[in-house]
Amino acid sequence: MSAADPTGAQLLVVIDPVARRVDGESTRIARDVLCAGAVAKICLPSGAEEVARAVARRGRRRTVVIGDDRALLRVVGLLHRRRELADTPLAWVPVGSLPAVTVARELGVPLGAVAAARAVLEGVERRLGLLADDSDGVVLHGLHVPSGASHRAAAVPAGGGAPWWSPAARTARTALTLLSGPSDRHPLPGCARLRVEADGVLLADLDRPVGRVAVSAVDGLAHVAIHPRTGTHPLRTHARTVTVSGPDFRYRADNRVRGPVRTRTWTAVPEAWRLTLPG
Incomplete structure (x- = not known):
């Protein structure tokens, strides 16, 4: 066991x-x-095919996305x-500015390089849920239909760090923010003719246009x-499956x-996937 790797951790570090x-x-x-805290194999892919090859050859290494x-969505997808997501431990060092790292902030991953890397080495693995769609895609955070009605990302507080809550509290806060929608000061633009079903129960139909549908x-x-x-006030519910249909529409998922x-x-x-988060 290496002195730089006191716990025996081995990492596959995929640098986008x-x-x-x-x-x-x-x-x-x-x-x-x-590299100072673990035995790390560095992968510098030039495209999606090289990412796929590296991940397929990861062996027992924990995959870290920079x-x-x-x-991250590329690797999770x-x-x-x-069909290997549930059994593959993942970690993440977000690099970029908002809104390119909005999902990272909402999941509670530190946005600073040092803090995020230390969380990879010292954090706790948690199993998280997601939304899987009928085209074999995934949504980690949430989605809005139509796409033009996405909510604005909240500003990061002064000092450069995102606020910290326990995982349960953070999840509840994320859901509240996503589902609450714009206030009366920011009315929803336009309208959409959509049919929405939750576990087979009809919630909206084409003859009654809606401003927005949000799912998390x-x-x-x-x-x-x-x-x-x-x-x-919006109509709220929870379900195992949600189906939205109507004339051609776009939606915004994970920004x-x-x-x-x-x-x-x-x-x-x-509990669809495993991500290391700060303890």
Whole structure:
């Protein structure tokens, strides 16, 4: 066992090319901290195919992603499609500025390179839920339909660090923020003709346009909020599966616009993936 690796931890560190380009200094610092604290194999992929090959050959190493939300989603999506996600321990050092690391902030991953790298080495593995869709895609944080009605990311408090809560409290706060929607001072733009079903129960239909539909994975369920175009309170519920259909629509999931599609079903999967977070 190496002196630099007192616990026997072995890491596969996948450094996203975008991270190397946009913030080489933070990327270097994170790599150096990880290499000083564990036996680390460094992977510098140039594209998605090289990421897939590296992850497929990870062996018993814990996979660490250095990069923004998209970099992590690429690895999580790959493992999900390979049906290996639930059995693969992951860790993450976010590199980038908001909104490119919004998912990291919402999950409670430190946004500073040193703090995040130390959390990789000293943190606690937690099993997290997600939303899996019928096209073999995943949503880690939440989604909005239509895509133009996404909520704005809250500003990071002065001092550079995101606020810290216990995992349970942070999850509840995330759900509340995602599902509460814009205030009356920020009315929803336009409207959408959507049919929304939760566990087979019809919540909205095409003849009654809505302002927005928001879905997030919390405590093993899909939390749903349907915001009307007017200022009345949204309809809220939770379910195992949620289906949205209607004329071609786009939706924003994990801060990325996807679609257009005419129908999409999301299923809440509890404890679907393993991520190391601060203890």
